[in-house]
Amino acid sequence: MSFSLPERVTLKGPNFIREVFERGVGVPGFISFGIGNPAPEAIPVKVIEDAFDFIVHENPMGLLQYGPMQGDARLSELTLERLSKVHHMNLEGQGLIISNGAGQLLGLVPITVCEPGDEVYMDDYTFTSAINSVRNMGAKAVGIKTDEFGMIPSELEKAAQSGKGKYIYLIPNFQNPTGITMPLERRKEIYAIASKYDLFIYEDDPYGEIRFAGEHVPSFKSFDTENRVLYAGSYSKTLSAGLRVGFLLGPEDVISTIQALKNNTAGQMPLVTQKVVAHVLDQIDYDAHLENVRKVYKSKCDAMMRVFKEKGSSKVHLTEPTGGMFAWMTMPDTVDCDEFFETCMNKNVGIIKCGAFASDGVENGHAFRLSYTVPTIPEIEKGMEILCALTKEYCGE
Amino acid sequence: MSFSLPERVTLKGPNFIREVFERGVGVPGFISFGIGNPAPEAIPVKVIEDAFDFIVHENPMGLLQYGPMQGDARLSELTLERLSKVHHMNLEGQGLIISNGAGQLLGLVPITVCEPGDEVYMDDYTFTSAINSVRNMGAKAVGIKTDEFGMIPSELEKAAQSGKGKYIYLIPNFQNPTGITMPLERRKEIYAIASKYDLFIYEDDPYGEIRFAGEHVPSFKSFDTENRVLYAGSYSKTLSAGLRVGFLLGPEDVISTIQALKNNTAGQMPLVTQKVVAHVLDQIDYDAHLENVRKVYKSKCDAMMRVFKEKGSSKVHLTEPTGGMFAWMTMPDTVDCDEFFETCMNKNVGIIKCGAFASDGVENGHAFRLSYTVPTIPEIEKGMEILCALTKEYCGE
Structure with a gap:
């Protein structure tokens, strides 16, 4: 049989986030500013493992x-x-x-x-x-x-x-x-x-x-x-x-x-x-833990901002986050952003095209999302140097 | 502000299952045929605890x-x-x-x-x-x-x-x-x-x-x-x-x-x-495990059926399940099922009124759901003896 499904569930937007993930996975040296995952260093792995060890055996029937x-x-x-x-x-x-x-x-x-x-x-x-x-x-x-x-x-x-x-x-x-x-x-x-x-x-x-x-x-x-x-x-x-x-x-x-x-x-x-x-x-001490989380995010965000300020094109704007996981890079209207994206990917740097986030389905915007949470600081620096050089190439000094 | 919510989400049916749970909880000697939980003896608790111990520490970051x-x-x-x-x-x-x-x-x-x-x-x-x-x-x-x-x-x-x-x-x-x-x-x-x-x-x-x-x-x-x-x-x-x-x-x-x-x-x-x-x-060996599960359910279902056949009213019909968790007890149309339910509850036996399951919202049916999975076999026997005596009281031999 052929199921006829309502239009609201079959609407498909572009999946630019998955695209970056799939094209970058396994590529040696690929640096992704695309992944929206929390910083791994900020996850209290040992504490959570210990919590499982306690909770699983405390009252197993209550969990099962x-x-x-x-x-x-x-x-x-x-x-x-x-x-x-x-x-x-x-x-x-x-x-x-x-x-x-x-x-x-x-x-x-x-x-x-x-x-x-x-x-x-x-x-x-x-x-x-x-x-x-x-x-x-x-x-x-x-x-x-x-x-x-x-x-x-x-x-x-x-x-x-x-x-x-x-x-x-x-x-x-x-x-x-x-x-x-x-x-x-x-x-x-x-x-x-x-x-x-x-x-x-x-x-x-x-x-x-x-x-x-x-x-x-x-x-x-x-x-x-x-x-x-x-x-x-x-x-x-x-x-x-x-x-x-x-x-x-x-x-x-x-x-x-x-x-x-x-x-x-x-x-x-x-x-x-x-x-x-x-x-x-x-x-x-959750507040003490949060202080550590913030330090991790701050140092990574700072690394991204530092390189951009030193080496990015003055024609390109990058938001300066005061928290969270993301910065937003806006290009001049004259730049072909699809081409810029492809060039970044070919140089092993992943960024997300703004169309992924367009609530009106507008896909021809001139911006990219950059996440600084998952790469290490050396990777952020290296990736941003490549990206900054490309901003100058495409947009001028 | 007052939120106006769609009718489809504000429709409320009777919550007879919760009613039996809430009225029975903590009552000494209360035997519930109301709970639709799996039989606790059939849960492989130790095996699952061991699985947690392995999985949690195998690759914790992958889980977190x-x-x-x-x-x-x-x-x-x-x-x-x-x-x-x-x-x-x-x-x-x-x-x-x-x-x-x-x-x-x-x-x-x-x-x-x-x-x-x-x-x-x-x-x-x-x-x-x-x-x-x-x-x-x-x-x-x-x-x-x-x-x-x-x-x-x-x-x-x-x-x-x-x-x-x-x-x-x-x-x-x-x-x-x-x-x-x-x-x-x-x-x-x-x-x-x-x-x-x-x-x-x-x-x-x-x-x-x-x-x-x-x-x-x-x-x-x-x-x-x-x-x-x-x-x-x-x-x-x-x-x-x-x-x-x-x-x-x-x-x-x-x-x-x-x-x-x-x-x-x-x-x-x-x-x-x-x-x-x-x-x-x-x-x-999942199939061997399932054999054990089936044995547990069979012995409990058998206990329920045995007492009903011996002591239940001939005017009352009880389905004979060949698997699963539930039996369905149908009363003569002449019985006031709300009153029968209250009498059962007062005698410390919980059963679920059919209205809980009425897809057309019909609530005046003459049936009850009985689950044999959670009580022990002695509890099933005791609860069924009480219930069977009441069926005779309400419906005749």
């Missing part, structure tokens, strides 16, 4: 039978405590979901709240899975223009006037792919528009704990007086991505509806990974 | 970073091998998804293939989450009448004439909640109707490996000449439910679309649990 749908109670408790004490969020009337990484929330939120035809506003360049999941779930991803402070309020308002908007998806800290952090004033302007058009805000903050320069900016959730913010966080960047533990804080009634839908449509998550994360949090 | 979206390659290989060799499925043109238990598939299948208004046909009483997930995803769950052989073909055909049908959801072996197994002839009749109306079949088979009496019945997938069957299986009932490892076999193009949607909307699963399952399969 069906467990609580809402996840591990201690993990929820520790997460809420941190959101309240460290991140100054008001927990009154709030519920928490433990999820399969923050990734599972990208699907759960739109499928729970959107009707077909609803619009979701997001940065013109944003996290690929956030775009695709909104489309897959039958809502419309609408890209909003950004500047050096992130989403432009007047552009958001223009879009919101359609009356079809349901929510605004934002990564306010060290955005993926641009590395931009939205200042507080801009956050307040965006919040005011959300309020005016009765939109909610899906604040995705997987990198928030990895600030290595500049001043902390309060989260939307921390000044959410109208209770319109769903705040998503994750232990993927600070402990381990492979354990798949994320969370969502938001208004109790919405959270309980999302939780019920999660129970019906995805079932419970493995308890062992959640208990390992909780055990690690109980065992270590 | 992001891994392959499609899951662990060895687990896929072992699963496909078994489906081909033991279950005689033709793998040509087929793809496999590893999922978070079979539970995650309950959401992934309808969200991938259904448009709003599409109908999904299922038994009049079936697995609660299968009903709810279809509704949550915006399709219509349509209950089809059943007899002692499962779904009635003529009733299915009547419904399919609407032209809105997308697929038929079936648990052909040891159905939840009725324990009924559909004979081969009936399967072929259902398949012919699927063919006539171009429906596909979602064959959910979590209990298939736990046959402890009677003859094996070939799966739909094993005679799927038209490539219209999605076959879902799970390691939850045979190894461990808490590890959350299930799978889906089906036509390559559909599977790749479901996999892409899973990647976008749920992200990858933890690799550690998948590798533990693969390692266990590599280490043990």
